[in-house]
Amino acid sequence: MSLKILLIDDHAIVRQGVMQLLMERGIASEIGEAESGAEALAQADQIEWDLALLDISLPDMNGIEVLKRLRRKAPGVPVLMFSMYREDQFAVRALKAGAAGYLSKTANTAQMLVAIQQVAAGRRYVSTKMAEALADYISLDSDQLPHEKLSDREYQTLCMLGSGKRLTDIARVLSLSVKTVSVYRTRLLEKMGLTNNAELTYYVMSNHLVDLNAPSP
Numbered sequence: 001m002s003l004k005i006l007l008i009d010d011h012a013i014v015r016q017g018v019m020q021l022l023m024e025r026g027i028a029s030e031i032g033e034a035e036s037g038a039e040a041l042a043q044a045d046q047i048e049w050d051l052a053l054l055d056i057s058l059p060d061m062n063g064i065e066v067l068k069r070l071r072r073k074a075p076g077v078p079v080l081m082f083s084m085y086r087e088d089q090f091a092v093r094a095l096k097a098g099a100a101g102y103l104s105k106t107a108n109t110a111q112m113l114v115a116i117q118q119v120a121a122g123r124r125y126v127s128t129k130m131a132e133a134l135a136d137y138i139s140l141d142s143d144q145l146p147h148e149k150l151s152d153r154e155y156q157t158l159c160m161l162g163s164g165k166r167l168t169d170i171a172r173v174l175s176l177s178v179k180t181v182s183v184y185r186t187r188l189l190e191k192m193g194l195t196n197n198a199e200l201t202y203y204v205m206s207n208h209l210v211d212l213n214a215p216s217p
Contacts, residue, residue, distance in 0.1 A: 002029035003050040003120050008040040008066065009082070010059050014105075018053070021109065027116060037061040037069075044074045051120045054099075056083040056090055060175050064090070064097050064152045071098040080119045091130045093152055101125030146192040147209065154191070157184040161197060162204025 005028045009015050015033050022028040032047060034040040037058050044052075052070060056063035067079055078100035083090065091102040100119040103112060104127070115125040147158060153174070160170045167185070171178045194200050204210055 003027060003116075004030045004032075004047060005116075006032045006034065006040065006043055006047075006049045006052040006077075008034045008037075008052060008058070008063075009055040010035045010057070011055075014055075018112075021112070022116070025113060027113060035059070037063075037066040040066055041069055041073060044070055044077070049074070049077050051116065052077055052079045053082050053116070054079050056081060056085055056094075057173070062152060062156060062174065064093060067094065067097050067099055078119045078122070080115060080125065093155070095124075097152075102130055103127070104129075145207070146203070147207065149191050150188050154184050154188040157181060158188050158192075158200065158204065159210050161185065162201050163210045164201075 005022065007015050007018055009018075012035070015035075019028075019031050019033075022031065030047075032043050032049070034043050035058075037060050040052070040054070043049075054063055054067060054070070058066060063081065063083065067081070070077065070079055079098065081090070081094045081099045081102045082105060083102075084105045094102050101115055101124055103115045103125065107115070107127070111127070115127075118125045147155060150158060156174070157170055160173065165173075167178050167181050170176075171181045174181065189195065189200065192200075192203065194203065
C-alpha cells in the first residue's frame with residue numbers, strides 16, 4: 001500500500017516522526033504537511049489525497065471544524081483523527097462529524113499502521129476504548145448527559161475550564177478572544193444548569209472528562 005497522505009498537526013516534531021515512520025514502512029508515497037486548518041483546507045484543493053490524518057488542536061481552528069470543512073470540500077477523502085485527547089472525550093463527536101476513525105497519540109506503531117490501512121481501505125477504525133465510548137453513548141439513548149448537549153467549542157471550553165485553565169489560556173489555545181470564550185462559558189453553564197466554576201470543575205472530575213496526568217494537547 002502506497003498512499004498520498006495529508007498530515008495536519010501544528011507540532012513539527014510530530015509530523016516529522018509520523019512522516020518518517022510511514023515512508024520507512026512503505027505506507028505512504030507522498031505526504032503533505034499542514035500546521036493549521038487553513039493550510040489543510042488549501043492543500044485539499046491541490047492534490048487528490050487518499051487519506052487525511054488530522055489533529056484536534058490546531059492554532060487557528062478546532063479540528064472538528066476542520067473535519068467538517070474537509071468533508072464538504074473533499075468528501076471522497078477519509079479522515080482519521082489523531083489527537084492527545086482520550087477517545088471518550090472526542091471520538092463520538094468526531095465520528096458524528098464524519099471522521100472515519102479516531103487514533104490516540106498514545107497508540108503504538110502497530111495500532112497506527114492498522115488504523116491508517118483500514119481507513120484507507122474504506123473501513124472504519126474503532127479501538128477498544130472507542131468502542132466502549134460508543135457503547136456508553138448509545139446506551140444513553142435519548143437521555144443525554146448535560147455535557148452531551150454542548151457544541152464542540154462549548155465542550156472543549158468545559159474540559160479546559162475543568163482542568164484549571166483560565167479564560168485567557170483557553171482564548172490563546174483556541175485562537176479566540178477572551179470575550180468569545182466567556183460567552184462559551186456562559187452558554188455551557190446555562191445548558192448544564194451550573195452556576196460557577198466550582199460546580200463545573202466538580203462535574204468534569206466526576207464524569208472523568210479530563211485526564212490531569214495527560215500532557216496538554
